[in-house]
Amino acid sequence: MPSSSEGPGETAVEAERPVPEPEPSADGSAGRAAERAGGGDPPAAAANGSPSPARGRRGSGGDRLVGIDVARGLAVLGMFVVHVGLGWTLASGDNALYGLASGRSAALFALLAGVSIALLSGGPSPKEGKDMGVALWRVVIRGLIMLPVGTLLTMMGTPVSVILAYYAVFFVLAAPLMSERWKIVAGTAAVLGVVGPVVSFYLRRLEAGGPLERPIRAINSADPLVEWSGDGVVNFLLTGAYPAITWMPFVLAGLAIGRLQLRRTKVQAALVGVGAAIAAVAYTASWAALNVLGGRERLEASFTPEAMAEHGGAADVGEALKEGFPGTVPVNDWAWLLVPTGHSGTPFEVFGAGGVAIAVLGLCLLVSPYLGWAVYPLASVGALALTTYVGHILVIALADSGWVxxxxxxxxxxxxxxxxxxxxxxxxxxxxxxxxxxGPLEGPLHWVSIWAAKRIP
Structure with missing residues (x-):
């Protein structure tokens, strides 16, 4: 069920600084990345990304980008809504926040993962030459570290579909585009947002009793990750809770956004406007396709419990649209591609949830400098997102064990x-x-990735 398929988008990686850190470059020089990205932050703020006492002033340098951590913190709270039922109960018995958070908080996490990749590699002024090579390997190494961590968490058997292992694939696929112009990356995200869900639907249809069934079964049988945790290469790419074929648009959109001048108010406002417009168009188009053009009637006519068995197990179309999906939609009817529901992996969900994520990021960038210390706890959760994510999985496992x-x-x-x-x-x-x-996990991830990346020829 979708309640178990929410994860830490960026937050699987270390929470990056609001601007590229003035760390030594590959040739031993220091501070060039920060200078190219429009540095000038107070040393304390640049060093830890935390709010300074002088809040509310638009010219407070790096403080303005505390909004990235605030957005990440909001995504964490959305994850808590889905995973542990944070919120309040309506008269209908539903969690009032579930419909808002399901799918959208995970999309925001993934978008912020892309933003972090961009900031790590230079932000609006991408690194070049060997410096970019080091940044690229840092991203890949971080992803590879997430693979065993995510697998171990999945093996704990909690009802959460852990996203960390999927990040190994996300980061490896994003790495080749790190040096591209933001418009190319954004265009790739937009195209993949349409093509990815359609290709996913077609390939999974070929798998269900078709010519791909035996090859995929053979791959899964030989994949040790499937035996250990149930999640393997096929899931990471195509059939899992966060398949790369439909989740890479979020990561690439974040990578493109991270190349913009995020300090500028006009850019921040543009993110709010563009994101809201994308979401509005996507959700409106989906509603029209389902309710005006006959999409829902078609789904109700073709609905079968067997088709839903591995896609949430809903008893009817209404329940499926309300509760969501576990990462993919059934393949018995192409009209499922018209739904916008969380974790459905359709074009309308990708653009709807992606647009909301872009707007939320822009809004956080706009208002966080005015909120001062009031957002410090939320930003702190965002800055320690990997630690928070792993920690909450451990707490859920402890509660489920009955030991306490x-x-x-x-x-x-x-x-x-x-x-x-x-x-x-x-x-x-x-x-x-x-x-x-x-954080306790962010620090080792940071230093290990730097140490290893600088030693790769």
């Missing part, structure tokens, strides 16, 4: 949503205030 029942820690299972929410906010805020370094 009847102990002073029984609140972990009885108040799981509040435990995850408050635990994340308090820990992340305290860490940034007291330790003032990268």
């Amino acid at each position: 029942d009847g102990t002073p820690l029984s609140f972990v299972s009885s108040q799981l949503a509040w435990t995850v929410l408050l635990g994340s906010l308090v820990f992340a805020t305290a860490w940034r205030l007291l330790v003032r370094r990268r």
Whole structure:
């Protein structure tokens, strides 16, 4: 079910600084990336990306891009809504926030992953030569580190569809486009947003009792990851909860956005306007296709429980559209490609959720400088997103195990949503205030990726 298929988009990677760090380049020079990206931030702000006391001033340099961490923090809260039921219950018995968060928070995570890749490699002024080579390998190495981490978390058997292992594929596929112009990357994202879902539908149709069934079965049988966790190469690319063929548009859109002058108010406002417009067009077009042009009637006529068995198990079309899908739609009727529901992997979902993610990012960039310390806890969660993500999976596993029942820690299972929410906010805020370094997992990921990337010829 979709409630188990929300994950940490960027947040699988280390939360990058608002601007490229003035770290040593491949040839030993320092600070060039920050200078090319329009540096000039106060040293403290540039070093840790945290808010300074002088909030609300539009000229506060790197502080303005604290909005990236705020957006990431919002995505984390959306993940909590889906994974542990954070929110409140309506008269109908539904979580009031579930419909808003399902699918969209994961899309925001993935978009921010692309933004982080862009910032790591120079932001609006991409690195060149060997420096870009080091940045490229850092991205690939980070993705490869996520593969065993994500596999181990998946093997814990929680009801969460862990996204970390998928990032190995996302980052490897994004790496070749790191040195391209943002317009080319954005165009690739737009084209893939339409073509990817259609190709996915066609290939999965060939798999279901068709000529691809035996080859895919053979690949899965030889894939050790499938045996260990149930997620393998085929899932990562085509059939899983976050298949690259339909999730790369989010990552590439973020990569293109990260090449823009995100400090400029006009760019931030443009992200809000463009994102909202994309989402409005996508959702409106989907509604018209389903309710005016007969798409829903066609789905109701062709609906079968067997077709839905591996795609959420909904009892009817209405339930499927309400509850969402586990990453892909059924292949018994092409009209499923018209739905905009979370985790459906259709063109309308890609552009709808992607547009919302772009607008949310732009809005966070616009308003965060005015909110000062009020957004510090949220930004802290965003900055420690990898730690927060892994931590909340461990807490869910602990609650499911029953080990804390009847102990002073029984609140972990009885108040799981509040435990995850408050635990994340308090820990992340305290860490940034007291330790003032990268998170417990973000730090090792950062230094290992740098160390290894600089030693690759």
